[in-house]
Amino acid sequence: MRRRALTLSVGILLTALIAAIAVVSLVWLPHPVADTSGGRLTPPGVGGYLFGTDRLGRDLTSQFMIGARIAMITGIGAVVIAAVVGIVCGIAAAFAEGWLDDTLAGLLDVLIAFPTLLLAMLIVAAQPATIWTAVLAIGLAQSAIIARLTRILAKRVLQSSYVTAARTSGTGWFGIVVGHVLPNIWTTLAVSLALQFGLAVLAEASLSYLGLGAPPPNASWGRLLQESQQTVLVAPMGAIVPGILIVVLVIGVNLIADGLRDRLDPTSRERAAA
Amino acid sequence: MTLLALEDATVAYGRGAAPAVDRASLAVEPGTNLAIVGESGAGKSTILNLLLGLRTPTSGRVLYGDRPLARRDRAMMREFRRDVQCVFQDPYASLDPRRRIAAIVGEPIRSLGIARGDELDRRVASALERVGLPADAARRYPHEFSGGQRQRIAIARAIVCEPRVLLADEPVSALDVTTRVRIVDLLADLVASSEMTLVMVSHDIGVVAELCEETIVLERGRIVERGATSDVLGAPRHPYTRKLMGAVPRLP
Amino acid sequence: MSLLSVSDLTIRADEKILVDRLSFDLDEGERIGLIGESGSGKSLTTLAIMGLLPPGLTAEGSIVLDGTEIVGARERTLNRIRGRAAAPVFQEPRTALDPLMRVGAQIAEPLRRRGARGSALKRAVGDLLAQVALADENRISRAFPHELSGGQRQRIAIAIALAAEPKVLLADEPTTALDVSVQAEVLALIDEIATAREMSVVFVSHDLAVVSQVASRALVMRRGEVVERGEVGAMLAFPQHDYTAGLIASAKRFEDALERRMGS
Numbered sequence: 001m002r003r004r005a006l007t008l009s010v011g012i013l014l015t016a017l018i019a020a021i022a023v024v025s026l027v028w029l030p031h032p033v034a035d036t037s038g039g040r041l042t043p044p045g046v047g048g049y050l051f052g053t054d055r056l057g058r059d060l061t062s063q064f065m066i067g068a069r070i071a072m073i074t075g076i077g078a079v080v081i082a083a084v085v086g087i088v089c090g091i092a093a094a095f096a097e098g099w100l101d102d103t104l105a106g107l108l109d110v111l112i113a114f115p116t117l118l119l120a121m122l123i124v125a126a127q128p129a130t131i132w133t134a135v136l137a138i139g140l141a142q143s144a145i146i147a148r149l150t151r152i153l154a155k156r157v158l159q160s161s162y163v164t165a166a167r168t169s170g171t172g173w174f175g176i177v178v179g180h181v182l183p184n185i186w187t188t189l190a191v192s193l194a195l196q197f198g199l200a201v202l203a204e205a206s207l208s209y210l211g212l213g214a215p216p217p218n219a220s221w222g223r224l225l226q227e228s229q230q231t232v233l234v235a236p237m238g239a240i241v242p243g244i245l246i247v248v249l250v251i252g253v254n255l256i257a258d259g260l261r262d263r264l265d266p267t268s269r270e271r272a273a274a
Numbered sequence: 275m276t277l278l279a280l281e282d283a284t285v286a287y288g289r290g291a292a293p294a295v296d297r298a299s300l301a302v303e304p305g306t307n308l309a310i311v312g313e314s315g316a317g318k319s320t321i322l323n324l325l326l327g328l329r330t331p332t333s334g335r336v337l338y339g340d341r342p343l344a345r346r347d348r349a350m351m352r353e354f355r356r357d358v359q360c361v362f363q364d365p366y367a368s369l370d371p372r373r374r375i376a377a378i379v380g381e382p383i384r385s386l387g388i389a390r391g392d393e394l395d396r397r398v399a400s401a402l403e404r405v406g407l408p409a410d411a412a413r414r415y416p417h418e419f420s421g422g423q424r425q426r427i428a429i430a431r432a433i434v435c436e437p438r439v440l441l442a443d444e445p446v447s448a449l450d451v452t453t454r455v456r457i458v459d460l461l462a463d464l465v466a467s468s469e470m471t472l473v474m475v476s477h478d479i480g481v482v483a484e485l486c487e488e489t490i491v492l493e494r495g496r497i498v499e500r501g502a503t504s505d506v507l508g509a510p511r512h513p514y515t516r517k518l519m520g521a522v523p524r525l526p
Numbered sequence: 527m528s529l530l531s532v533s534d535l536t537i538r539a540d541e542k543i544l545v546d547r548l549s550f551d552l553d554e555g556e557r558i559g560l561i562g563e564s565g566s567g568k569s570l571t572t573l574a575i576m577g578l579l580p581p582g583l584t585a586e587g588s589i590v591l592d593g594t595e596i597v598g599a600r601e602r603t604l605n606r607i608r609g610r611a612a613a614p615v616f617q618e619p620r621t622a623l624d625p626l627m628r629v630g631a632q633i634a635e636p637l638r639r640r641g642a643r644g645s646a647l648k649r650a651v652g653d654l655l656a657q658v659a660l661a662d663e664n665r666i667s668r669a670f671p672h673e674l675s676g677g678q679r680q681r682i683a684i685a686i687a688l689a690a691e692p693k694v695l696l697a698d699e700p701t702t703a704l705d706v707s708v709q710a711e712v713l714a715l716i717d718e719i720a721t722a723r724e725m726s727v728v729f730v731s732h733d734l735a736v737v738s739q740v741a742s743r744a745l746v747m748r749r750g751e752v753v754e755r756g757e758v759g760a761m762l763a764f765p766q767h768d769y770t771a772g773l774i775a776s777a778k779r780f781e782d783a784l785e786r787r788m789g790s
Contacts (some may be wrong), residue, residue: 161367165431168326169357169382183372313705314676421564450563451732455776477706480780483787508788521710522784523735525777526759 008129008259018245021068031059033066033218041235051237052209055229064241067221070214071201074135078200079193080166081139082146089143090150091177094158108151111144116203124212131214138203142196153185187264194257198250205246221246240273275339278302278325278358279440280378283334285320293441294320295373296495297334297508304441308463309482309503311518320415322491326360327351356386357368360439363444365424369416373425375402376412382435401434402427405460422453426428440465442474446481455500458484479522491515495513527593528696529554529726530575534587535597537570537579537750545570546750547587552694557720557727559741561734561773566747570633572696575728576614585754592693609636609690618697619679623671626673629682630655630667636689648747654685658715677708681715688719698715713739721748734777738762746770 030050031038035058044052051060093104111119120137127133157163157180166176205222206211213220219227221242228238279301286293302308302325312318325335329345336343338354345351346409359382362368369378371463380398383389389397399409406425416424427493432440445461446454458481465472465485476482482489482503489506491499491514499512510516530552537545552558562568574585577596578586589596592611594603603772616622624632633651634642642650655663658681671679680700687695697716701709717740720727729740737744746754746761746769756766765771 027283136511161364164328164362164523165362165368166370166381166385167328167353167427168358168360169431170352170385171381172385175385182370184370313707372612451734451776452563452772455779457630478780479706484780484783504787504789507784517707521707523706523710523733523739525735525762525774525781526738 005259007255008263008272010255011252011255011259014248015256016252018068018249018252019072021065022072025062025065025069029059029062029065031062033058033062035059040229043235044237051241052235054224054238055231055234060224060238060241063219063224064221066218067242068223068245068249070131070218070220071204071246073131074138074204074220075197075249075253076130077135078092078139078142078203079197081136082142082158082196082200083189083193084143085140086146087145087150090147091181093147093151094154094181095173105148105151110150114141116141116199117206120203120207121144121210121212124207131218131220134204134207134213138200138207141203142200144195146189150185150189153188154181157181157184170172171173190264191257191261194253194260198253198257200250201246201249201253276301276337277304277305277339278473279337280321280324280331281335281337283321283324283331283336285324285329286332293332293495295331298492298495298497299334300497300500302471302473304438304469304471306488307474307486309486309489310473310475310492311477311482311489313477313481315494317490318492319443320495322360322441322475325356325441327354344387352386355382356388356435357437358439358441359408359432359435360411360441361425361428361432361445364441364448365421365428366448368428369424371416373415374412375414375416378416379412379427379431379434382431386435389434392480397434398430401430404433404464405430418419420453421449422457424455425453428479429457429460429464433468433470436470437469438469438471440470440472442472442476444475444476444478447476447478454481461485479507479519491518528552528590529556529592530728531590532571532575532588533590535571535574535589536586537567537574537583538586539583544583544750545574548747548750548752550745550755552726552728554693554726555724556743557729557741559737559744560728560730560747561732561737561744562730563732563773565607565749567750569698570749571747572614572698572728572730575611575694576608576694577601578614588658609639609692610742611692612694612696613687613690613692614696615680615683615687616699616703617698619676619683619703620671622683623679623686625671628668628670629674633667633682633685633689636686640690647678650689654689657688657719658682658685659711660685675708676704680704682709683715684712684715684719688723691723692725694726694728696728696730699732700729701736702733708742709736716740734762735771735781 015217038047038049038053038057038059040055042049042053049059054060077233119141123137123140124133163176163180166180204213204220208220208222209226213223224242225239232239280298282297282299283295283516284293284297285295310318310321324331327345327512330345343354369465376398379401380394383394384398398412402409402411407426446457449457461472462485464470472485487502489503490497491506499506499515506515507519511517528551535545535548536543547770548571560568560571575589575591575596579585579597585597592607594607606753630651633654634647637647637650651667652663652708655666660666660678660681701712706714729737731737741758744758744761745752748769754761754770761770762774765774
């Protein structure tokens, strides 16, 4: 019992830390990020630059903070897109029967087999890269996973006795989806979406690393990692800090997902209540 | 006037496979409780689905009153659903675990547009009382109740809009024997004290004997015997019925 | 000495007592019934005898099966005697068999553990199928559980139980999920096999009529406690405890209704 609460708390703490940095970055940065007056590769602590400067003299700390903002936007944006597209498609697919059902299931499986990254790259390569193209691409790629999960969960609910009872009570299909299907599947979906958040952040970092994400100076952690590759021996902070920040956020979100699953699982809730 | 009827109804799944229901005809007359008896695979569930308007026969018709049941006719279906309700077999699966009892019991009233607000609450409370549940049950969730109580909730939901036909699918099979008696008594009371006619699907001959005046016996989708329960059980003519009667375990 | 000796068996889940100081003995060739409704602890008792209590439940007291103490025994000890001393048949034929394995292979498993191989193994499987009255053994043996009916699956479950040649058959509501005509056949089968092999039977059920057909002695359980015990015929005719009387009255209700219909 205690371990469960701890998991959730630690997860929330870590995630809130990054979120706080992101929010602060909206109103305050230690140095204007385009300002290159700091001198190339200034070491950490010198001249008011907490973590030093990059090759072009821009403050690293400010860039890290903007990276936090981008990570949060990506995570939330991708998850929202995956949720909306995935859940709608999943529920629609749940109503299919016979050959249509099999076809849709197969289609979803094929989409999921594509690595998110590859799929995202395909979508992004067609457009000039901005943070929004990355978010859209990642969100769409992830929606296939959400759609498949939703389809299975919704199907099970649709076959239940209480949905049959709802039909004989005169409830229409829309009422059944909103009143019976969604309430019975949302907790499992919430856990899955929390996990997708972490995956979205990682996907975005990879895309940026490959140059397919937002360009500097509004760069994400992934882009920062790529930029500091060549100077890593001279100015290690440029690589270490973004790496640590990515790990903190992804672990934080995964712990939230774990904690939520324990909390929201209806059977354990029943046991606690009984 | 016949409340509900099947006229030569067949449900088949395609060439080669034996039909689930084969040219079944039956009529539900007001005041005469009807039992549909058969073993698993006999087609009981399919007949139930036909009578509930959840399925259209591949040939033959389902009659509601004197009209054929048109599942696409919304107005007719609304009237039909108000008139024909069902108590399902598994009390642990027929109640939405995420909803409170008030919402569960009130669903037919809300969905069929019968009443709203205070009037709805009043009817729900009245239904709960009729099945012997306390008023505060409305605020609780299904998992807080035992099997017998859950079945009462399911019955409350079925009677809340005052249907003329109450279908029951093995309503007591999943219950302990002492609870069975109580629920059977409840059903008998409800049917006697209102304008409801009971149509019960069951494999339990004892319960059938207790509640139903007429009995139909199903074997592999076909009706093999029908008549007054006393005749069908007391002097069975069809070999299958005889086999069923002989297999019932009796106390020494 | 008794084949199975249960003394003061108490089963707990945290603080809650699910079975309270249950005691009974079973001799060779004897058949005993455990009668009770849901929550009576009757199924937990059979699980405890096999050492198969789910995690979270603890057992105290003593269960001596064929000379071995079960309560607190190590998994290795339990594995040795499971199947040989006692074998179970459970209620739900749908979940008792491995859905991904052909039934012939499932029957062969306990036989293989005892050393049978090759054509001897095949013959043994065929024998068991014949004993549970499943004709057309080649087709049945190669079938998967979902291809068989409930009654057939339950017969397979019985065949698997018999494969290890147990001294005690633990039958937990083996016919409850079956149709009434199939139930009669399976009960007759259990009776026949138990007599032929001089096997003891612990028969758990909520159905008084069924228990009276199978067992000579019975215990009535309610909420973990034994409220009455004795010879079945005598108990049904002259129940001592109110609860037993209540069970009998409920069962009789429906039988009387049947009599009335048939008589009228």
